[in-house]
Amino acid sequence: MQHIVIVGATSTIARECALIWAKRPETSLHLVGRDDERLLAVRSDLLVRFPEVLISTHTVDFLDARAIDTLVSEIGQSVGIDKALVAHGFMPDQLAAQADLSLLKETLEVSGVSPILFAESFAKHFFASDSGTLGVISSVADVRGRRKNYIYGSTKAMISYYLAGLAHRAFGTSVKIISLKPGPTATPMTGHLPNRGLAKASKVAAGIVEAMDGPTGVVFLPKIWRLITLIIGLLPTRVFNRLNL
Protein backbone atom coordinates (compact mmCIF):
# COMPACT_ATOMS: atom_id res chain seq x y z
CA MET A 1 0.00 0.00 0.00
CA GLN A 2 1.31 3.44 -0.93
CA HIS A 3 0.41 6.18 1.55
CA ILE A 4 0.12 9.69 0.15
CA VAL A 5 -0.47 12.75 2.35
CA ILE A 6 -1.99 15.81 0.68
CA VAL A 7 -1.78 19.06 2.64
CA GLY A 8 -4.20 21.74 1.45
CA ALA A 9 -6.28 18.89 0.06
CA THR A 10 -9.25 21.18 -0.61
CA SER A 11 -7.30 23.18 -3.19
CA THR A 12 -8.38 22.74 -6.78
CA ILE A 13 -4.99 21.51 -7.98
CA ALA A 14 -4.63 19.13 -5.02
CA ARG A 15 -8.11 17.69 -5.61
CA GLU A 16 -7.17 16.96 -9.21
CA CYS A 17 -4.00 15.22 -7.99
CA ALA A 18 -6.08 13.17 -5.54
CA LEU A 19 -8.37 12.07 -8.38
CA ILE A 20 -5.37 10.73 -10.31
CA TRP A 21 -3.79 9.04 -7.30
CA ALA A 22 -7.13 7.50 -6.27
CA LYS A 23 -7.23 5.60 -9.58
CA ARG A 24 -4.04 3.77 -8.66
CA PRO A 25 -4.38 0.38 -7.01
CA GLU A 26 -3.05 -0.08 -3.46
CA THR A 27 -3.14 3.64 -2.70
CA SER A 28 -4.30 5.28 0.49
CA LEU A 29 -4.86 9.03 0.71
CA HIS A 30 -4.52 11.16 3.84
CA LEU A 31 -6.13 14.55 3.35
CA VAL A 32 -5.03 17.48 5.52
CA GLY A 33 -6.89 20.79 5.69
CA ARG A 34 -8.06 23.48 8.08
CA ASP A 35 -11.79 22.82 7.77
CA ASP A 36 -13.36 19.46 8.51
CA GLU A 37 -16.51 20.01 6.43
CA ARG A 38 -14.60 20.97 3.29
CA LEU A 39 -12.23 18.04 3.74
CA LEU A 40 -15.12 15.61 4.18
CA ALA A 41 -16.72 16.96 1.01
CA VAL A 42 -13.47 16.24 -0.90
CA ARG A 43 -13.35 12.76 0.65
CA SER A 44 -17.01 12.04 -0.27
CA ASP A 45 -16.43 13.17 -3.83
CA LEU A 46 -13.43 10.85 -4.17
CA LEU A 47 -15.29 7.94 -2.59
CA VAL A 48 -18.25 8.29 -4.98
CA ARG A 49 -15.85 7.71 -7.87
CA PHE A 50 -13.42 5.33 -6.17
CA PRO A 51 -15.25 3.55 -3.33
CA GLU A 52 -12.37 1.15 -2.68
CA VAL A 53 -9.79 3.83 -1.84
CA LEU A 54 -8.83 4.27 1.81
CA ILE A 55 -9.07 7.96 2.71
CA SER A 56 -8.44 9.61 6.06
CA THR A 57 -8.98 13.30 6.84
CA HIS A 58 -7.07 15.46 9.33
CA THR A 59 -7.60 19.05 10.41
CA VAL A 60 -4.86 21.18 11.89
CA ASP A 61 -4.03 24.83 12.50
CA PHE A 62 -1.78 25.60 9.52
CA LEU A 63 0.29 28.08 11.52
CA ASP A 64 0.81 25.96 14.62
CA ALA A 65 4.30 24.47 14.23
CA ARG A 66 3.94 22.01 17.08
CA ALA A 67 0.51 20.77 15.92
CA ILE A 68 1.83 20.31 12.37
CA ASP A 69 4.81 18.29 13.58
CA THR A 70 2.58 16.16 15.83
CA LEU A 71 0.15 15.44 13.01
CA VAL A 72 2.89 14.49 10.54
CA SER A 73 4.59 12.20 13.02
CA GLU A 74 1.25 10.61 14.00
CA ILE A 75 0.45 9.82 10.36
CA GLY A 76 4.04 8.71 9.80
CA GLN A 77 4.01 6.37 12.79
CA SER A 78 0.58 4.92 12.07
CA VAL A 79 1.00 4.16 8.36
CA GLY A 80 4.40 5.32 7.09
CA ILE A 81 4.34 8.06 4.46
CA ASP A 82 5.53 7.36 0.91
CA LYS A 83 4.68 10.70 -0.68
CA ALA A 84 3.62 14.10 0.64
CA LEU A 85 2.28 16.97 -1.42
CA VAL A 86 2.09 20.42 0.18
CA ALA A 87 -0.40 22.37 -1.88
CA HIS A 88 -1.99 25.22 0.07
CA GLY A 89 -1.46 28.86 -0.72
CA PHE A 90 -3.13 32.25 -0.45
CA MET A 91 -2.88 35.06 -2.98
CA PRO A 92 -4.62 38.26 -1.89
CA ASP A 93 -5.18 41.29 -4.04
CA GLN A 94 -1.73 42.94 -4.12
CA LEU A 95 -3.01 46.47 -3.48
CA ALA A 96 -5.17 45.31 -0.59
CA ALA A 97 -2.16 43.57 1.00
CA GLN A 98 -0.04 46.72 0.54
CA ALA A 99 -2.72 48.74 2.35
CA ASP A 100 -3.38 46.28 5.16
CA LEU A 101 -0.39 44.93 7.06
CA SER A 102 -2.54 42.23 8.68
CA LEU A 103 -3.41 40.87 5.25
CA LEU A 104 0.25 41.12 4.25
CA LYS A 105 1.24 39.15 7.35
CA GLU A 106 -1.45 36.53 6.71
CA THR A 107 -0.16 36.07 3.15
CA LEU A 108 3.45 35.66 4.23
CA GLU A 109 2.42 33.17 6.91
CA VAL A 110 -0.13 31.08 5.00
CA SER A 111 1.64 30.99 1.65
CA GLY A 112 5.26 31.04 2.83
CA VAL A 113 5.84 30.00 6.44
CA SER A 114 3.17 27.32 6.72
CA PRO A 115 4.18 25.22 3.66
CA ILE A 116 7.77 25.28 4.93
CA LEU A 117 6.70 24.09 8.40
CA PHE A 118 4.91 21.14 6.79
CA ALA A 119 7.80 20.48 4.42
CA GLU A 120 10.41 20.40 7.19
CA SER A 121 8.24 18.08 9.24
CA PHE A 122 7.85 15.66 6.31
CA ALA A 123 11.57 15.98 5.60
CA LYS A 124 12.36 14.95 9.17
CA HIS A 125 10.21 11.85 8.70
CA PHE A 126 11.65 11.01 5.28
CA PHE A 127 15.31 11.50 6.20
CA ALA A 128 14.84 9.30 9.28
CA SER A 129 13.76 6.39 7.06
CA ASP A 130 15.90 7.41 4.06
CA SER A 131 12.86 7.14 1.80
CA GLY A 132 9.91 9.20 0.58
CA THR A 133 9.02 11.91 -1.89
CA LEU A 134 8.13 15.46 -0.92
CA GLY A 135 6.47 17.74 -3.48
CA VAL A 136 5.70 21.36 -2.62
CA ILE A 137 3.80 23.72 -4.89
CA SER A 138 5.76 26.91 -5.39
CA SER A 139 5.02 29.02 -8.47
CA VAL A 140 6.58 30.75 -11.46
CA ALA A 141 5.70 33.91 -9.49
CA ASP A 142 8.96 33.27 -7.59
CA VAL A 143 11.14 34.37 -10.50
CA ARG A 144 11.32 38.09 -9.87
CA GLY A 145 9.64 40.73 -7.72
CA ARG A 146 6.95 42.40 -9.82
CA ARG A 147 4.91 45.40 -8.73
CA LYS A 148 1.65 43.57 -9.43
CA ASN A 149 2.37 40.52 -7.31
CA TYR A 150 5.49 40.87 -5.18
CA ILE A 151 3.88 39.99 -1.86
CA TYR A 152 2.56 36.58 -2.95
CA GLY A 153 5.63 36.20 -5.20
CA SER A 154 7.98 36.63 -2.25
CA THR A 155 6.31 33.73 -0.43
CA LYS A 156 6.92 31.50 -3.45
CA ALA A 157 10.52 32.70 -3.76
CA MET A 158 10.98 31.72 -0.12
CA ILE A 159 9.55 28.25 -0.80
CA SER A 160 11.71 27.74 -3.91
CA TYR A 161 14.86 28.84 -2.07
CA TYR A 162 14.01 26.57 0.84
CA LEU A 163 13.36 23.59 -1.47
CA ALA A 164 16.65 24.15 -3.28
CA GLY A 165 18.40 23.78 0.07
CA LEU A 166 16.36 20.72 0.97
CA ALA A 167 17.19 19.11 -2.38
CA HIS A 168 20.86 19.84 -1.72
CA ARG A 169 20.53 18.17 1.67
CA ALA A 170 18.83 15.17 0.05
CA PHE A 171 21.64 14.61 -2.42
CA GLY A 172 23.14 11.15 -1.89
CA THR A 173 20.06 9.94 0.04
CA SER A 174 16.94 8.15 -1.23
CA VAL A 175 14.70 11.10 -0.30
CA LYS A 176 13.27 12.97 -3.29
CA ILE A 177 12.43 16.66 -3.21
CA ILE A 178 10.28 18.09 -6.00
CA SER A 179 9.82 21.82 -6.42
CA LEU A 180 6.62 22.29 -8.43
CA LYS A 181 6.20 25.54 -10.33
CA PRO A 182 2.85 25.96 -12.07
CA GLY A 183 2.19 28.94 -14.29
CA PRO A 184 -1.20 30.70 -14.05
CA THR A 185 -3.85 28.01 -13.68
CA ALA A 186 -7.64 28.19 -13.74
CA THR A 187 -8.67 27.83 -10.06
CA PRO A 188 -10.53 30.08 -7.59
CA MET A 189 -7.14 31.71 -6.86
CA THR A 190 -7.08 33.18 -10.36
CA GLY A 191 -10.85 33.73 -10.57
CA HIS A 192 -10.25 37.48 -11.06
CA LEU A 193 -8.15 36.90 -14.22
CA PRO A 194 -9.46 36.37 -17.74
CA ASN A 195 -9.58 32.61 -18.42
CA ARG A 196 -7.57 32.92 -21.65
CA GLY A 197 -4.05 31.58 -21.25
CA LEU A 198 -4.69 29.84 -17.94
CA ALA A 199 -3.63 26.19 -17.71
CA LYS A 200 -6.22 23.58 -16.76
CA ALA A 201 -5.92 22.41 -13.15
CA SER A 202 -6.28 18.79 -14.29
CA LYS A 203 -3.28 19.15 -16.64
CA VAL A 204 -1.14 20.78 -13.98
CA ALA A 205 -2.14 18.02 -11.57
CA ALA A 206 -1.17 15.33 -14.08
CA GLY A 207 2.26 16.98 -14.31
CA ILE A 208 2.57 17.08 -10.52
CA VAL A 209 1.71 13.40 -10.14
CA GLU A 210 4.16 12.47 -12.90
CA ALA A 211 6.90 14.63 -11.36
CA MET A 212 6.33 13.00 -7.97
CA ASP A 213 7.03 9.60 -9.55
CA GLY A 214 10.39 10.90 -10.76
CA PRO A 215 13.67 12.10 -9.27
CA THR A 216 14.49 15.22 -7.24
CA GLY A 217 14.13 18.31 -9.36
CA VAL A 218 12.36 21.52 -10.29
CA VAL A 219 9.36 21.05 -12.53
CA PHE A 220 7.59 23.79 -14.52
CA LEU A 221 3.94 23.22 -15.40
CA PRO A 222 3.48 23.56 -18.34
CA LYS A 223 7.13 23.14 -19.37
CA ILE A 224 7.21 26.38 -21.43
CA TRP A 225 7.43 28.31 -18.15
CA ARG A 226 11.04 27.18 -17.70
CA LEU A 227 11.97 29.23 -20.77
CA ILE A 228 9.69 32.16 -19.93
CA THR A 229 11.07 32.48 -16.39
CA LEU A 230 14.63 32.13 -17.69
CA ILE A 231 14.08 35.09 -20.01
CA ILE A 232 12.33 37.17 -17.33
CA GLY A 233 15.17 36.40 -14.93
CA LEU A 234 17.81 37.50 -17.43
CA LEU A 235 16.26 40.88 -18.28
CA PRO A 236 18.41 43.77 -17.02
CA THR A 237 16.73 45.56 -14.10
CA ARG A 238 16.48 48.86 -16.00
CA VAL A 239 14.54 47.07 -18.76
CA PHE A 240 12.49 44.94 -16.39
CA ASN A 241 11.36 47.89 -14.27
CA ARG A 242 9.85 49.57 -17.33
CA LEU A 243 7.63 46.58 -18.09
CA ASN A 244 4.11 46.47 -16.79
CA LEU A 245 4.16 42.85 -15.59
Ligand SMILES: NC(=O)c1ccc[n+]([C@@H]2O[C@H](COP(=O)([O-])OP(=O)(O)OC[C@H]3O[C@@H](n4cnc5c(N)ncnc54)[C@H](OP(=O)(O)O)[C@@H]3O)[C@@H](O)[C@H]2O)c1
Ligand atom coordinates in the same frame (compact mmCIF):
# COMPACT_ATOMS: atom_id res chain seq x y z
N1 LIG B 1 -3.86 28.91 -9.53
C1 LIG B 1 -2.69 29.34 -9.99
O1 LIG B 1 -2.57 30.08 -10.98
C2 LIG B 1 -1.42 28.91 -9.31
C3 LIG B 1 -0.20 29.12 -9.98
C4 LIG B 1 0.99 28.73 -9.37
C5 LIG B 1 0.94 28.14 -8.12
N2 LIG B 1 -0.27 27.96 -7.49
C6 LIG B 1 -0.24 27.33 -6.16
O2 LIG B 1 -0.92 26.11 -6.26
C7 LIG B 1 -1.40 25.76 -4.95
C8 LIG B 1 -2.85 25.34 -5.06
O3 LIG B 1 -3.61 26.50 -5.39
P1 LIG B 1 -5.00 26.49 -6.19
O4 LIG B 1 -4.80 27.34 -7.36
O5 LIG B 1 -5.46 25.08 -6.34
O6 LIG B 1 -5.90 27.33 -5.18
P2 LIG B 1 -7.31 27.17 -4.50
O7 LIG B 1 -8.18 26.19 -5.20
O8 LIG B 1 -7.78 28.56 -4.31
O9 LIG B 1 -6.93 26.53 -3.07
C9 LIG B 1 -6.26 27.25 -2.09
C10 LIG B 1 -5.92 26.29 -0.96
O10 LIG B 1 -5.20 26.98 0.06
C11 LIG B 1 -5.90 26.80 1.30
N3 LIG B 1 -5.83 27.97 2.15
C12 LIG B 1 -6.11 29.25 1.81
N4 LIG B 1 -5.98 30.04 2.89
C13 LIG B 1 -5.61 29.24 3.91
C14 LIG B 1 -5.32 29.45 5.29
N5 LIG B 1 -5.41 30.67 5.86
N6 LIG B 1 -4.95 28.39 6.05
C15 LIG B 1 -4.88 27.17 5.51
N7 LIG B 1 -5.16 26.89 4.22
C16 LIG B 1 -5.51 27.92 3.44
C17 LIG B 1 -7.35 26.55 0.91
O11 LIG B 1 -8.01 25.89 2.00
P3 LIG B 1 -9.59 26.08 2.24
O12 LIG B 1 -10.30 25.20 1.24
O13 LIG B 1 -9.76 25.61 3.64
O14 LIG B 1 -9.91 27.53 2.04
C18 LIG B 1 -7.15 25.67 -0.31
O15 LIG B 1 -6.84 24.34 0.08
C19 LIG B 1 -1.11 26.97 -4.06
O16 LIG B 1 0.09 26.77 -3.37
C20 LIG B 1 -0.94 28.09 -5.06
O17 LIG B 1 -0.17 29.15 -4.54
C21 LIG B 1 -1.43 28.31 -8.06
